[in-house]
Amino acid sequence: MAEAAALQLRGIAKGYGMRRLADGLDLQVAAGQTVAILGPSGCGKSTLLKIVAGLEPADAGRLFFGEEDITAWPPERRGFALMFQDFALFPHLDVLDNVAFGLVEQRLSRRMARARAAELLRRFGLQAHTHRRVWTLSGGEQQRVALARALITQPRVLLLDEPFSALDAALKDTLRAEFRHHIAQAGMATLLVTHDEAEARAMAGEGWRLDQGRLLRAW
Numbered sequence: 756m757a758e759a760a761a762l763q764l765r766g767i768a769k770g771y772g773m774r775r776l777a778d779g780l781d782l783q784v785a786a787g788q789t790v791a792i793l794g795p796s797g798c799g800k801s802t803l804l805k806i807v808a809g810l811e812p813a814d815a816g817r818l819f820f821g822e823e824d825i826t827a828w829p830p831e832r833r834g835f836a837l838m839f840q841d842f843a844l845f846p847h848l849d850v851l852d853n854v855a856f857g858l859v860e861q862r863l864s865r866r867m868a869r870a871r872a873a874e875l876l877r878r879f880g881l882q883a884h885t886h887r888r889v890w891t892l893s894g895g896e897q898q899r900v901a902l903a904r905a906l907i908t909q910p911r912v913l914l915l916d917e918p919f920s921a922l923d924a925a926l927k928d929t930l931r932a933e934f935r936h937h938i939a940q941a942g943m944a945t946l947l948v949t950h951d952e953a954e955a956r957a958m959a960g961e962g963w964r965l966d967q968g969r970l971l972r973a974w
């Protein structure tokens with residue numbers, strides 16, 4: 756039996772000016788499943804993730820989480836984690852406070868938030884970097900910090916935008932395995948966008964191509 760969809764896009768449309776980026780997209784992602792969307796630069800991948808996260812409105816269509824219509828929900832009510840293409844870590848905070856941020860924002864005490872963040876840093880092998888400024892870290896270390904930051908609020912949906920772009924091949928393999936493990940363990944519905952087909956295939960059991968606003972099944 757197919758698993759019930761956690762995340763559902765129904766007829767999502769989006770354009771800027773004359774440019775149609777999404778032209779009535781339907782897609783489903785189950786809990787613990789990773790679905791990949793492939794497409795060239797500028798086709799609308801990041802925009803689509805921002806729509807799912809609630810950071811950009813769609814022109815038409817609806818979003819569901821389980822049975823719930825979340826189309827009009829603001830980002831914080833959705834509780835989805837978006838790992839941005841450029842990580843968007845906070846340069847003025849150290850590693851610990853970058854990871855703790857999501858919990859502080861949810862009004863957990865700073866002490867509790869830091870304790871949970873420290874636990875995640877251990878899990879990701881980042882404890883030695885706890886008090887470093889994020890801009891002194893290597894690309895791979897920053898990527899791990901970004902993932903830890905995304906996971907700390909235990910999101911139901913994980914949105915990954917080119918998560919392994921700036922890394923060497925060996926580190927990509929290691930981090931892909933780590934991500935897959937955490938996604939399965941946490942049961943997150945995960946939507947990954949990338950222009951890198953090998954990466955998409957390594958991460959996702961199901962893949963689509965975003966082609967002139969339409970999704971074509973790739974595998």
Ligand SMILES: Nc1ncnc2c1ncn2[C@@H]1O[C@H](COP(=O)(O)OP(=O)(O)OP(=O)(O)O)[C@@H](O)[C@H]1O
Pocket residue numbers: 771776794795796797798799800801802803840950
């Ligand atoms: N707020 C905006 N206003 C106008 N145009 C926008 C806006 N946001 C994105 N665009 C345009 O929409 C198109 C799709 O952008 P998007 O960032 O979604 O592409 P992408 O597929 O993620 O590309 P890349 O692989 O380079 O990251 C681009 O041409 C971009 O310039």
Ligand SMILES: [Mg+2]
Pocket residue numbers: 800801802840916
């Ligand atoms: Mg992008």
